[in-house]
Amino acid sequence: MSDNAHDHWIAVARTVAATLAVDAVERDRANAQPVAEIRLLRESGLLSLLVPVEHGGHGQSWRTGLEAVRVIAGADGSIGQLLGYHFVNLSNVWLAGSPEVQEDLGRRTAENGWFWGDSVNPVEADLVLTPRGDDPAVSGYVLDGTKTFSTGASVADAIIATGTVTTTGEPLLVAILPQQGGVTFGGDWDNLGQRLSASGSATFAAAPVPPEHVVGSLAAEHTRPVASVITPAIQAVFGNLYLGIAEGALAAARDYTTSSSRPWALSGIEAATQEPYVLATYGGLAARLDAVAALADRVGDRIDAAVARGADLSWDERGELAVAVARLKVVSTEVALDVTTAVYEVTGARATSNHYGFDRFWRNVRTHTLHDPVAYKRREVGEHYVSGTYPPFTLYT
């Protein structure tokens, strides 16, 4: 990967990351709504990164988008999560939407720099879509119900939501524009980590869903393999998120070690940067991060290849992709938990001061990796390795 557009956008992401890094500790503590951060993303152009050129976006690849997520997450895990989720939420428009939906929502997104949140938590009861007249294709629906873990919804220009139609039982994917009313937010996100990810609850009360905001159907008979690439894509976001946070943690530790660490009293060594075990620990962690990064890049390419197959993508190809992403999920989770805990061993006792806030890396990884248990990702990978079976299509696999 060394094309100019890719390098340009990664440089943009680095600039955004540098800005976010300045006050990451304070913003984490404040637990506020990430309004300014979303504005920063919007102004950088990153929100339209994956929107096709023909709809007014930058037409970049998933690989570039996922690497941007990783870069941002290194400075601020929450904002990395928001950018990655935005990519996935928005990609529903192309993976599941009709050409008209793509043109309409895609172009409006690119023109206005829309940020997309979601309200889709699959383990809760579905939201309800009530037709507004005899023919919802003409008059649309209204959406009712509450979902927790509605990441980014409270600061979003558009929210992707799943709801079940009262009359037919069909599950639909719809876009909600909060400015059109009918949506309130619980402001109830106060978690260990990913504190700025605006992942509180969203409540819909007769929120309008005009027909042009029905993105597509989730009913099994309507679901093509390519539409279900959304789950591997979100899991790939997770993998890049964990990797990015871990990369950020190790880099922050390095900055501390080179500037502030004292050698241990008994070491007989002049500087912490010369202590062999400290160096070997950095080396072991850096090597593992490099391997996971190589896999993350490869997985990004595979998502692009799967999306490029379009309607031709088979369920088996989709299964291969899901397993490849699951492997990334496993190793990125492992390395991120290890790195964010181990950095303290090479920084020392004083680095536990809340002044530095190094714990945010661990808190962010620890919080988000609970999304779905890595033990079961290992089992999915193992089942495929041993028996060649693919995980079923669910909102986790």
Add this chain to the structure above:
Amino acid sequence: MSDNAHDHWIAVARTVAATLAVDAVERDRANAQPVAEIRLLRESGLLSLLVPVEHGGHGQSWRTGLEAVRVIAGADGSIGQLLGYHFVNLSNVWLAGSPEVQEDLGRRTAENGWFWGDSVNPVEADLVLTPRGDDPAVSGYVLDGTKTFSTGASVADAIIATGTVTTTGEPLLVAILPQQGGVTFGGDWDNLGQRLSASGSATFAAAPVPPEHVVGSLAAEHTRPVASVITPAIQAVFGNLYLGIAEGALAAARDYTTSSSRPWALSGIEAATQEPYVLATYGGLAARLDAVAALADRVGDRIDAAVARGADLSWDERGELAVAVARLKVVSTEVALDVTTAVYEVTGARATSNHYGFDRFWRNVRTHTLHDPVAYKRREVGEHYVSGTYPPFTLYT
């Protein structure tokens, strides 16, 4: 990577590997000279894989060559080692040799399917090159001395050796053709693993070195960065060797689990392939192997890029490559030791029968990973990560 030539040669390697796998256990036990195995490699065309097309070879990339090493190592670690060492030994001709040397030795290698061994163990006293007249540029040298760990030399058509010139003290890289006499072999290789790697001692007694077999000088002032790419290249062979052996071990375990493993008495489960912990163990290992493979492929590409830079390659670029390879060495060592020990946990007690010989994977990895300590590779990676310094150019770094 999906070009046709690459895929063709990997398929060739797979065919060779399948042949080697049939009697790998028996051949390991016999501890014989790998004569038939070298013939198999020769007939497959793999020995000329990296020889440039203009010298009669197949002109493939390091990335393809390293992947071939990995595939062969999965079936037989020794033969994977021999192929990888052959690539590196032979590459001295292009990295350090003059155009005449390249044309001469390169073409003869390709035409005759030569296999190259080595005799360069850097921790021992140097071999001695005595000029055969007043002007060795005309009359050449004779080589004397003994080196242990002369991998492949005893079955080689050509041996790359390092010797010091008695008159000038200059260290030279020379090619020895055993058929020209002056070389005997100790036949003293009886080690835990890599038993078919023909890594015993070689003794040179006035072995002829005509001037056209002087490949190049190792003196620091003559050494260009690109010539020193040889050390990262060999370390990359190591990484692919370990990875390949580990991949082979996990695949062999899978075959056993699906065909022979009984579920544990207390599991209440019908088949070992359904035991969740067994599956999760396979999955965790397979995921790690996948990440290391992604890094190995990336490192292969970087070696190709460095070689392509030729005389323009800077010491810093060479240093970046060395660190990238060191990272691969670290993670491949870790995953290979873990996988080759852990496979027994998912196969069970009966798999320890010598009938299966599963221990050869561990013995092979355990033996070769002692080449140079991984703890110091970690330190090198760590020093670069923390301070940005590159490892010095040595025959280990």
Add this chain to the structure above:
Amino acid sequence: MTRSAAPAHVITDDAEALAVAEKLASTFGDGDSRRDADRLLPHDEIASVAASGLLGITVPREFGGADVSTRTLGEVFVTLAAADSSIGQIPQNHFFFVDVLRHAANAAQQAFFYREVLQGRHFGNALSERGGRTAMDFQIGFARQDDGTWVIDGTKYYGTGTPFAPWIPIYANDGTAGSAGRLHAAWVPATAPGVTVVDDWVGMGQRTTGSGTVTFDQVSIPDEYVVPAWRIFETTETFGAFGNYIHAAIDAGIAVAALRDGGELIRTLARPWWEAEVEHAADDPLLVQQFGELSLLVRTARALVREAGDALDAARANLDETTSAHASVAVAAARAQADTAAVTVASEIFELIGTRAAANDLNLHRHWRNARTHTLHDPRRWKLQHIGRWELSRIAPPRNGIV
């Protein structure tokens, strides 16, 4: 500041010490999370500990104490730290300085301070300084006056326990500031003019240990309060190992707490993962597997703490180069293992509970913050050096009060 008022109860044997610790611990567990979240110093709780007599259990029998075994003392610390790891850490330096008295004080000093201790008048600490190249360079002003008194001038940091303690022992080198003289321990009354204790500890964990800054502005103390600690290191000793042993017990206690609270949340809060196809999370075999691994880690840590206690008791009973080295290495092993157990269990336990484990109001993360903070007191990697040197070359750990 809370000071224990009435004289403390006097504990008479090991069994009573363990029972008292269990009883106290059962009353501390409930408030642990709230104290951490709101950073409320445990004044009442430490007063209860002092009143219970627990702080006097290492006073020698001839001075009226229970002189419990080191193994018992370790179990007391595991128990207290499992209930509230800050409360577990607060008395660490107290027992450390009681041990300084045993090794280096004269008979009169012992009689005086042991009585203080048995009356519940316990010790904080002011050991650490900033700015030295390593953690053992003490630069604080500490000068003997012509009248035999001593003047202390300077600042100490991380004074764990000082907000609660009637006495603040310090470490200092004699001579003028900046000189590297001989190491002394000096007991400063918390109420002495010139002493200021500021609770400015901002660590991410062990938040209520009162590990703040202590400044000494030309503080004068009599010679009777000064103990020549340097003498400890002139002969074979188990002194540094003793201090470290208590650290190990605290880490083990944190591991116990994380496993206990995690288990409770698995049983009461966690939802089963759908792929497990079980009714309750606690029936999920992969969860049980990992909980088993974590339990095993806790067991290894506790077992090594107990064996380290036995080794210290054996050395105390029959002190020579070999027994003291054995004890020191056994303690290093306990430290290293308890470190791994505390940090690993406190982090991995989240995976077994699921997304709800990260809710901030659960405050399950306090165990990881506590473990990660407390385990860094001195680096695990150097424990391994000492173990490795001993096992490989029979080089005993150095005598320096740290290992």
Add this chain to the structure above:
Amino acid sequence: MTRSAAPAHVITDDAEALAVAEKLASTFGDGDSRRDADRLLPHDEIASVAASGLLGITVPREFGGADVSTRTLGEVFVTLAAADSSIGQIPQNHFFFVDVLRHAANAAQQAFFYREVLQGRHFGNALSERGGRTAMDFQIGFARQDDGTWVIDGTKYYGTGTPFAPWIPIYANDGTAGSAGRLHAAWVPATAPGVTVVDDWVGMGQRTTGSGTVTFDQVSIPDEYVVPAWRIFETTETFGAFGNYIHAAIDAGIAVAALRDGGELIRTLARPWWEAEVEHAADDPLLVQQFGELSLLVRTARALVREAGDALDAARANLDETTSAHASVAVAAARAQADTAAVTVASEIFELIGTRAAANDLNLHRHWRNARTHTLHDPRRWKLQHIGRWELSRIAPPRNGIV
């Protein structure tokens, strides 16, 4: 076959048992590597063990034995296995069947077999079968005849110790072949007509345990040699835990051996790595670091073995559901940790010695082969299930003679 001739010495207490084990071990260490490499069965060595009285130390005092503590027995196994892990494993089933007698034999049987044991006439074993869906399906023919005798017909595998033993106890279910009757233990004289012992064990490790095939061709034994083993599992017991405990001690012994031999090679054979810039390999800080980690692992394994021994002794002294569950879980923990220690140390130690460690004639790899082979006896992952279920839900391990 070697049989012990003269009656054995009778050991009288724990201290003597430990001393005898140390003494025997010191004579076994030298030949260990050669016996493994050439696959020479340790006939003389096992005869020495039998003559030393070590095989009688668990016989109850009322029958003339030393009835040593379980902790002591474990230390004996660690010591023997550290000298030669095959010799360490050979008596494993012997003690297992001595324990079967304690739990299920009638008084006459006890008197008879305990006397045999004290005279050095020890037990091999023929437990395992092939072909059953799991390792507990015993299919061998075992039928009571009208005259009260029993006829045994069929094949057993992995008969560890049988080439050395005067007695071969088997497990069988009564009824005709194929039926799932009740579990019995039956003692077959090695010299009984129809018994064939073939030393066809081809494992990569534990090569000289004599774990071969034993065939029974219509072998007839009297009713007095048959013990109703199924009764053991009708009540609370520590029986399965006891057998497993010895396995744990063997694994711990292998870990000790690998660390010991590795340390010796580091001191005598290893060259320092050039980047370390030290004179001797043993001074390389990264090497010392890793040796420290391995030493720590061995310590954790040994500590858990000792604590498991204590737990078994406590259960034996006061047997109820709780004490037996505690013992069973403590043994599972010891097994799991000794497994990790043995496999890890035996493999990682090579890194610290360097290339020369792989020379075949050093035969350093026997420790890994032994560890990897012996630890698989029953899977570590199920130990963790039992630990996890107990710690999480207070579900005691099942009673089945295995855990």
